[in-house]
Amino acid sequence: MTWEAGADLVVVGSGVAGLTAALDAAAAGLRTVVVTKDGIGEGSTRWAQGGVAVVLGDIAGDSLEAHVADTLGAGGGLNELAAVDTVVRGGPDAVRRLRERGALFDARGARLERTREGGHSALRVVHAGGDATGAEIERALVEAARSEGLTVLDGHVAVDALRDAAGRVVGLSVLDGDGRAGMLRAPAVLLASGGYGQLYASTTNPATATGDGVALALRAGATASDLEFVQFHPTVLWSGPGSDTAGRRPLVTEAVRGEGAVLRDRTGYAFMAAVHERADLAPRDVVAAAITRRMIETGTDCVYLDATGLDGFARRFPTVHASCAAVGIDPATDPIPVTPAAHYACGGVVADTDGRTGVPGLYAAGEVARTGLHGANRLASNSLLEGLVVGERAVRAVLADRGLAALSAPVEPTPALPVADRTVVQRAMTTCAGIGRDATGLATASDAIEAATVTAAPVGRAGVEDAALTLLAQAVLTAAGTRRETRGCHVRTDFPDRDDVHQRASLPIRLDGSGRPMVVADALVGAA
Template identity: 85%
Template sequence: MTGWEAGADLVVVGSGVAGLTAALDAAAAGLRVVVVTKDGITEGSTRWAQGGVAVVLGDVAGDSLDAHVADTLAAGGGLNDAAAVGTVVRAGPGAVRRLRERGALFDARGSRLDRTREGGHSAYRVVHAGGDATGAEVERALVAATRDAGITVLDGHVAVDALRDVTGRVVGLAALADDGTAGVLRAPAVLLATGGYGQLYASTTNPPTSTGDGVALALRAGAVAADLEFVQFHPTVLWTGPAVGRRPLVTEAVRGEGAILRDRAGTAFMAGVHPRADLAPRDVVAAAITRRMAETGSDCAFLDATALEGFAARFPTVYASCREAGIDPLTEPIPVTPAAHYACGGVVTDTWGRTGVPGLYAAGEVARTGLHGANRLASNSLLEGLVVGERVVRAVLADGGPAVLSAPVEPAPAVPVAARAVVQRAMSASAAIGRDASGLAGASDAIEAATVTAAPVDRTGVEDAALTLLAQAVLAAAGTRRESRGCHVRTDFPGRDDVHQNASLRVRVDGAGRPVVLSDALVGAA
C-alpha cells in the first residue's frame, strides 16, 4: 500500500500562519509534530497577505474590541457566528503579542505600532509590516521559529486522505511525494491548515497551492462544510490585460490611506454607492467596480493614488508591481479589477478548530468558524489564523487520542476529477461576481460532462480532484442560495432574504462522493 510510513502526535497539513503557529505551540507542549507541505515551507498563502492584522491593542483613541466586533458583524451580512467573532477578536491582542515574541517585526512610529485603515473598518486598527508586506514578515518569523525549534517539515508531499478507523476516528494521513511514492503518517490528530480554493478561478490573488485540498479531504472524511458560496473577490488587483493565474494585489490599505476609485472617464463612483465610499466592505466595492466596468464598457477601473505622499515607501510591494507593469502610480492611476481572493466558508469547526470528525481539526482559511459570515472583514484572516492556530493545540491536548492507533480503513482509491482548465473556465464565467440560475446550472453541467472517476497518482491529480469537488460544492450552494448576500450576488435574486435564507448552508458528500446541500441548512453556533 505504501512506500514509507512514519508516526507523530500531530500532523499539520500546510505551512501558513495557522499551521506554523499550531506546530510551534504543539512542539512547545511536548508533542511530536510533522508539518506536511506541497512545496517548500515558504510557499503558502500567508506570504502574499499585504494589508496586515486587524487587532485592537488599546492605544488608538475611540477604538475598542466592541467596535471591531461590530465592524466584523456588519461586514458578514448576518451570517457570522457572534460568539465566534467575539472569541477571535478578543483573543487577538494576546496572539499578536506572542507573534511579536517569536520575532515578527511590525512597522512602528516611535514606541507604538503604526496603524492603517481598510474597507469596512471604523478605525485605524490594522497593524502592518514592511509597509505592505505583512504576510511575508509573519511568514519569515514563523518559518525561522519553526526551524529553530527543529520541527520536522515534510515538503514536496501532498496530502491525499485522512485515514480513519472503523469508528470513524482519524488515525493518520495518506500522502504522495513528488516522485509519486505513497506513504502514511500515523497520528491521532491531523490539522488541516491548507488555505482556500482561489485556483477555482482563472484569475486570483492566490498562489498555485490554493486548490481546496483541505476542504476536499475533510469532506471525503465525513466532515461538513458551510458558506462555500461566499467567495470573496478582492476589489483591486493590478490589471495588465487578460491573464490566468495569480495576479498582483493592490492592498486595500492604499484606499485606507486616501486613494480614490475612478472609472475610465475619471469619475469617482463610490461616493453614491455606500456611506463609507471607497472604504466600503470588499463585497460592495468589488460589485460596484464590476457594475461600473459593464456600464462603461471598460476592462478595468482605476485607483488614483497620485495624491498620496510617500507612496513608494509606504507601499513598496505595490509600487514594484506597478513599475514592473510599466505603470507609475505616483503620476497616473493604477488599473485594477476584482479577482478571486478569499474563501469565507470552509470546513465547519468550532473556535478550537474541531471538526465533526474525531481527530480531524482545521484552522485558517480552510475552516469555517463563523468569524467571516457572508463576507470577510479586511485583515481578519491573519488574525483568525493566529488565534485558532493557538487554540487548536489546546483542543488536541484536551481531546487526547488513542494510545494505540487501530488499523485504518482504506479510503476509496478513485474519485471524480475534471480537467482544471474546464473547471476554471466554467467557474470564472458563471460563478464569479454576478451569478444566475442558468449560468450556475450550465457550469455544473460542463464540469459534470468533463468528470471521470480516477485514482490520483500525483500532486496534479490530487489538486484537480479537489478543485472538481469544490467547484460542484460551490455551485450547489450558490444555486440553493436564491438571494444576494455578502459576496454572493445573484442577478436573478438581487435582494437579501432574511425571512427564508438567513442561515448558513451546509454541504457534505454522499456515498458516491458528490456534494449535496443538507436540507436542515442552519449551522449552529460554534
C-alpha cells in the same frame, strides 16, 4: 504504502495557522510533523499585503466591541457572535506572541503604526514592510520553525485522512513529488491548507490554493459550509489588453484606499461615493460588485485607483509599487488600472474556534475552516488574525482531546475519485460563478464540469489538486444554486435582494452516498 511513520499531530499546511499551531504543539511536547506541498513558507500567508486587524488599546475611540461590530457588519448576517468575540478578543495576545517569535511590525518608536481598511470604523490594522505583512509573518514563523528543529515534510501533498472503523481520524496518506505513497499514523490531523482561489482563472492566491483540505475533510465525513461566499478582492493590477490575466495576479492592497486613494471610472468619476456611506472604504463585497457594475456600464476592462495624491507611495507600499513599475505604471503620476479577482474563501470545513470539526481527530484552522468569524463576507485583515488565534487554540484542543480514543488500524480510502481538467473547471467557474451569478449560468457551469469529469485514482500532486478542484466546484455550485438571494460575496443577479426571512442561515454541505456534494437541509449551521 511505500513507507509509514508516526506522530502525535500532523499539520497540513505551513502558513500562519499551520506554523503557529506546529510551534505551539512542539513546545508542548507533541511529536509534530508539518506536511506542505511546496517548500515551507510558500503558501498564501506570504502574499497577504494588508496586515492584522487587532485592537491593542492605544487608539482613541477604538475598542474590542467596535471590532466585533465591524466584523458583524461586514458579514451579511451570517457571522456567529461567539466566534467573532472569541477571535477578536484573542487578537492582542496572539499578536504579542507573534512579536515574541520575531515578527517585526512597522512602528514609530514603541508604538505600532496603524492603518484603516474597508469596513473598519477605526485605524486598527497593524502592518509590516509597508505592504508585506504576510511575508514578514511567514519569515518570522519559518525562522522559528527552523530554530526549533520542527519536522517539515515538504514537497508532499496530503491525499486523504485515514480513519478507523469507527470513523475516527488515525492518520494521513500522502504522495511525494515522485508520486510515491506514504502514511503518517497520528491521533490528530490539523488542516491549515488554505482556501480554493485556484477555482478561478484569475486570483490573488498562489498555485497551492486548490482546496485540498476542504476536499479531504468532506471525503472524511466532515461538513463544510458557506462555500458559496468567495470573496473577490476589488483591486488587483490589470496589465492591459492582451495581457496574461490567468493565475495569480498582483494585489493592490486595500490599505492604499485606507490611506486616501480613490476609485474612478475611465471618465474620472469617483463612483463609490454614490454606492455606500463609506465610499471607497465600504466592505469588500460592496466595492467588488460596484466595480464590476461600473465596468459593465462603461464597457471597459478595468477601473482606476487614483493614488496620485498620496505622499511617499513607494515607501509605504513597496510591493504594489514594484508590481506597477513592472508594467510601466508610476502610481505617483498614473492612476492604477484595477479589476476584481478571486481572493478569499469565507467558507470551509465547519469547525469551532478550537479547531474541532465534526470528525473526531480532525481539526481545521485558517482559511480552510469555517469558524463563523466571517459570515457571508470577510472583514479586511481578519484572516491573519483568525489564523493566529485559532492556530493556538487548536493545539490546546488537541492536548485536551489526547487519550480519548486508542489509535487503531485505518480503513483504506477509495482510491478512485471524480476528476475534471482544471482548465475546464476554472473556465466554467470564472464565466458562470464569479461576481454576478444566475440559475442558468450555474447550471451551465455544472454541466460543463460534469461532462469533463472521469473517475480515476489521483497520480501525483496535480491529480490530487484536480480532484479537489472538481469536488470544490461541485460544492460551490450546489450551495450557490441553493442560495436564491444576494448576500455578502454571493451576488445572484436573478435574486438581487437579501432574504432574511427564509435564508438567513448557512448551508451545510456533505457528501452523499455516491460522493457528490449535497445541502444538508436538516442540519443548518446557525447564524447570530
